[in-house]
Amino acid sequence: MQARIRVTTDDARDRLRPLLTWLRAEDELRGRVELTGAAPAPGEMGAVADVLTVALGGGGAAAVLARSLTTWLRQQRSDTTIEITTDADGGRSVKVTAQRVADAEAVIKSVLDAERER
Template sequence: MQARIRVTAGDSRDRLRPLMSWLRAEDELRGQLELTSAAPAPDEMGAVADVLTVALGSGGAAAVLARSLSVWLRQQRSDTTIEITTAGDGARSVKVTAQRVEDAEAVIKSVLDAERER
């Protein structure tokens, strides 16, 4: 399974690269991360946005990703929104905004687990 992570803020590219470095510190995610480009959404024009793609194999990688993302979000000094989309037939997507979700880890994990169960 793959999860694609976008930081949807004015300085998204400036935040995505540090997020990638943050996630690389997790043993279960090391070597599973790739910075890619996403096609613009139908309502977007111009440049494409950077996306962090995470390959999640079996085991606890999804739980590690959910925990690590929630900690990273809590450490952001300004409002930060990330959008996580899973690939596959039953693709799912969730947006989580720092300072507005009480339990970001549970929300992120529910999306990742739902895709895995398919």
């Protein structure tokens, strides 16, 4: 299973690379996180990297991702919203905003776990 993470705030591109570095620092996620983007629109030179793709397999990677994203959100100094989408059939999506992170880890983990169980 893969999870796609998009930062949906105004300065999303400025926050995406630090989030990439943050997630790659997790031992359980090392080598599983990459910066990806949508196909270029007509007239554009190339794709804009605007999404992090995380390959989640066994070994608790989903739990590590949920915990790590929650910690990263709590450390943001301004309102930050991330959207996590899974790639399974009928994939699920959840948005979490830094203002409401009290139970963010449980919400993120429930989406990732539900997809793994399919």
